[in-house]
Amino acid sequence: MHQLTYGDVKTAADRIAGDIRPVTIAPVDPGAIRTAPRDPLDDRPAEPCEVHLALEFMQHTGSFKARGAQNFIRAHREAGTLPPAGVTIASGGNAGLACAWAAGRQNVPATVFLPATAPGVKVDRLRGYGADVRLVGTEYADALAACETFAAETGALASHAYDHPLIAAGAGTLMEEIQQRIPGLDTIVVAVGGGGLFAGVATAARHHGIRTVAVEPENCRALHAALEAGRPVDVAVDSVAADSLGARRASETALHAARQDGVISVIVPDAEIVRARRALWDHRRIAVEHAAATALAALTAPPHHTPDRDLPPGRRAPFRSYRPAPGERVAVVLCGANTDPGDLLNPVAPERT
Known part of the structure; x- marks a missing residue:
């Protein structure tokens, strides 16, 4: 198996330069995203985190x-x-x-x-x-x-949807653009299906010393299952975001990237994905796929933790959200918008949760 390297991503960036649209970055309103709890003895003035949206859904064909x-x-x-x-x-x-x-x-x-x-x-x-x-x-x-x-x-x-080094390296070029546009970036948040986008982004992010938060729907967790099993395994697929994130098995390349330092795996429920997607429409008039909203849901979902004592031996509870630290600079990838916006335009339309 070819292990993806930062050199692969750089080569891809040079190769496709001029053929793709540079990503657009939009800042989130200060204070809109909650930060992690502070030390109660810390009497310094509270500092909000800094969050940016990477509007990759504006790419050719509507996705990364x-x-x-x-x-x-x-x-x-x-x-x-x-x-x-x-x-x-x-x-x-x-x-x-x-x-x-x-x-x-x-x-x-x-x-x-x-x-x-x-x-x-x-x-x-x-x-x-x-x-x-x-x-x-x-x-x-x-x-x-x-x-x-x-x-x-x-x-x-x-060709393959995600499980190929050239495909993953091409996806990783997005990270190269984001880190150039946001000086001092600390964290990149990205949704995961089979792992092509995640593997490319995490490989480039690690080179630049940037943390990667890998976000999956609760019932489409191929990468998280691979981390638990120590190898790619088949998983059940049942999520509102399954049309884009419904891979039954994560790639070996994605698993390798997820095992590196600076990667955090987060699981979010469908209800939070739907809520994040709706919030993007209500506050930004952005209509994205549920897959894109999955990344944002990691920042907007309420904290939830299953005590490790309630899990089988050897297993640890997954993170259910990601809370940036005060002052942390975060980019959230909105990866695609090939969606029917009808349920956003019609406020009484039923939402699957």
Whole structure:
């Protein structure tokens, strides 16, 4: 297994420069995010934390995935390993859209497999990017099997949504931009699914001495489960953010990054994800995916702790929120906005919790 390095991220940053949109940073109102409790004997004036939102949902295709997809295709073009059949991927989500977009930018054929149950709007967007869309079966597994067969029969280059060093390194370029725009940054907060974005961001953050907070939905915790088991394991997936963070297994690269110093794993319930997403709309008029709101929920969720004595031997309770210290500089990645904003625009629409 290739262990992701900061050199991989820097190479990716140089490779895709000019092909992606630089991230926009927006400060949060002072005092809007609560800080950690202070020492009661500390009589110095209270200092708020400093929180910034990294608006990566403004990226091409509406998510950070464009970075990794562009790095993947350009790296293979540089190496002369792009086959005439182009690239192929099984994904009806952000990874498929990014792959189709990046392929189109490089005039490379893209064949995207997704289940026949995929929303028509995603199919239309994929075709709008010039992809050859193949609808197969009713589940992602059906589309993946067809994609693998297609790659074997045609020689097309198979891409992956998150589990590839070029994909993760491309995602890590986001961290390079954020740390340049926020001098003295202490902490980066990022949502985790399969771990491509997290692995890239955490690798770059560690190089710069920046803490990474990895946030997962309570019922989509592939990375946290891998940390507990000491290896990637399959987990159940049942969350309002499962459309983007619903990987059943975290990558080895993500697990390796999570074991490094300066990484904190946080688990948040769906109700807090929904609340954070709603708050972004109410106070900022920002409509993001539940996956993006998952990162913010780590800062806005109330503290909750399960006593270790109530857990099985050898297990420790996960963090349920992250409280910055007074004066701490924090960036929260809002990673994507490929969502239906209807439930935000309609205040009486039911919210899944």
